[in-house]
Amino acid sequence: MRIGELSARTGVPVATIKYYVREGLVSGGERTGHNQVRYGEEHVRRLRLVRAMVETGALPIAKVxxxxxxxxxxxxxxxxxxxxxxxxxxxxxxPIEEPEEADLETARAIVRRRGWDRIPLDHPHLRTLADVIGRLRLLGLADMVEHEDRYALAAEQVAEADIHLLMQREERDEILETMIVGTVLGDALLTTLRRIAQVEISGRDIKGPDHDRADPECSLSTRDADAGPSAPVAEPVHAKMAMSALVGFSTVQVEWAVLR
Amino acid sequence: MRIGELSARTGVPVATIKYYVREGLVSGGERTGHNQVRYGEEHVRRLRLVRAMVETGALPIAKVxxxxxxxxxxxxxxxxxxxxxxxxxxxxxxPIEEPEEADLETARAIVRRRGWDRIPLDHPHLRTLADVIGRLRLLGLADMVEHEDRYALAAEQVAEADIHLLMQREERDEILETMIVGTVLGDALLTTLRRIAQVEISGRDIKGPDHDRADPECSLSTRDADAGPSAPVAEPVHAKMAMSALVGFSTVQVEWAVLR
Structure with a gap:
């Protein structure tokens, strides 16, 4: 195909394709005559990979x-x-600074408890994890660390789906593209779903049995003032006992009083 | 306490405390004499909440x-x-642009399948979800959407831990502070653990049965070139069948050939 078609197929402007060729990120096409260069499917795949890294992954050209x-x-x-x-x-x-040894030890303990024995204990990702743990500790959320095993289990389930997805690809460039797009957009997917689930569970659990006292227009699960006409809001279920079972704690009765 | 102690207790500089008071985000202290203002525990809590929103949540003052x-x-x-x-x-x-109706419908279907019936179908978080789904589709990862139920289940488990954490707080300001810090740093926690789990599972599954051909210095699960001395790398297990069970697909034999 000609460069114009390559551009149309990949969504990368012609000038940008030429720049990537000059930078050696994509090989030049095959010269077939005077001012005629032909490109093949391998160029489509490579351009998609480069585009994923530059646009979705926001990687600098040197990293690409x-x-x-x-x-x-x-x-x-x-x-x-x-x-x-x-x-x-x-x-x-x-992290810019070296994480504290105690936070690194907490990070390693999470990895050990999940039986993740293939990740070296000095892997950069573990330093990032230790850094997040340190920031939680400094901001008074040390008890969130107790929930990290649940976070780790959820992360493992998602990572299994991620690796499964990679294995359905055939070409090296495609696999890498999937990994990069999937990593970046997968983060957005997961954190957005987390917020939605928080709204759902907060509406179910925090509102609690006598939610009727609250103005229904002002609740977490009702609409934004400027979000357009609201869909009907489902009738809340008094799920106090259900929640107690779900999150596994027993002092729920005391806490209802506190939360209202 | 005096403003100096308030500053030391909260880590917020004195000038910043005065600015927050002027902006009405924190109430002024009690005037107890000439040039003497006293602050109480409620100021400590409020300042921590404001700090969490401004520093961790990166919210503009108007949102705070x-x-x-x-x-x-x-x-x-x-x-x-x-x-x-x-x-x-x-x-x-x-999202800046309105998501496509088909993507919104996909987002709503995920929410319905998980039985999340308290979130209104026009909630802004659902539009964000639809936007992510649309970007996955445009980048050729429409099949990742099939894995979204797994993502949604993982998000729900994490959100249950999150709401549990909130319910262990007593003061309104503390609950909100926990929610804000927990939301922002919890995202970092979850996505970092996802990357660690990807390394683990990729080492276990993609490397596959005859991993020995690979140079051990170059694998995903070994160290970064500049990351200092490497910890001993666990002996890979030939977990072909184990993985097949974990991720629930049956064409694994074919795909090993493709991936090497």
């Missing part, structure tokens, strides 16, 4: 080049290329 | 004022204040 080099190195396996991409995507999250 | 107004409105219940805070934290994620 690093990942591409890894993809193209003949001796390297796919797992290695995925590792380079994963660390590149995480590099802007890496 | 909105949440504070909600907290102080006598008729409003806690659920309502939580709702305002939740929407304020999400407002920078809201």
């Amino acid at each position: 080049r690093e990942v591409i080099a890894e993809v193209e190195e003949p001796g390297r396996d796919l797992d290695s290329a995925l590792g380079v991409a994963s660390r590149a995507l995480a590099s802007h999250r890496a | 004022r909105e949440v504070i107004a909600e907290v102080e409105e006598p008729g409003r219940d806690l659920d309502s204040a939580l709702g305002v805070a939740s929407r304020a934290l999400a407002s920078h994620r809201a």
Whole structure:
């Protein structure tokens, strides 16, 4: 295909394609005559991969080049290329200061308890985890750390779906593209669903048995003032005991009083 | 306590405390004499809440004022204040363009399948979800949407832990502070654990049975080149069948060949 069609197929402007070729991120097409260059399906795949890294992953060109080099190195396996991409995507999250040893130990203990024995104990992701744990501790949410095993279990379930998705791809470039887009948009997916579930569970549990005292127009689960006409709000269920079973604590009776 | 002690207790500089008082986010202390103002525990709690919104939540002062107004409105219940805070934290994620109707329908179907019947079908969080779904679709990851129920289940488990944490707090300001810090840092916690689990599962599953061909120095689960001395890497287990059971698909034999 000509460069115009390549641009249309990938959504990458012609000038940007030429820039990527100059930067060595995409190979040049095959010269077939005077001012005629032809591109193939491998260019479509590579451009999609580069676009995923630059646009979705917000990686600088130098990082993109690093990942591409890894993809193209003949001796390297796919797992290695995925590792380079994963660390590149995480590099802007890496803590600036070295995390405290106690927080690192907490991070390692979470990993050990889940039986994750393939991740080296000095992996950069573990330092990031220790950094988050330290910030929670400083902000008075040390008890959130007790819930981390539940977070870790949820993360494991999601990661299994993620790796399954990768394994349904065939081409190296496609697998990497899926990994990069899936990592970035998957974060957005997961955190958005978490907020939705919080609204749901808060409406069910915090509102509690005598929610009727509250003005229905002002609750977490009703609409934003400027969000347009509201859908009918489901009748709240008095799920005090159900919640107690779900979250596994027994002092719920005391806490209802406190929360209202 | 004097303003200096208030500053030390909360980590908020004296000039910033005075600014928050002028902006009406924190009430002034009790004047007890010439140039003497005393502050109490309620100021400590309020300042921590404001700090959480400004520093951890990165909310603009106008949004902070909105949440504070909600907290102080006598008729409003806690659920309502939580709702305002939740929407304020999400407002920078809201899609600029209206999501497509088909993506909104996909988002609503996920919510319905999980039985989340308290969230109105026009809630802003659902529009954000539809936007993420649309971007996945445009980037060729429509099949990730099939995994969204797994994402939704994981999000629900995490949200239950989150709401449990809120219910262990007693004061309104403390509950809101926990909700804001927990939402923001909880996202970081969850997405970091997801990356760690991906490394773990990728090492276990993608590497596959004849991983020995790969250079052990280059794998996803081994160390970064500049990450200091490496911990011993656990011997990979040939978990082909284990993974097949975990992620529930049957074409694993074919895919091993493709992935190497």
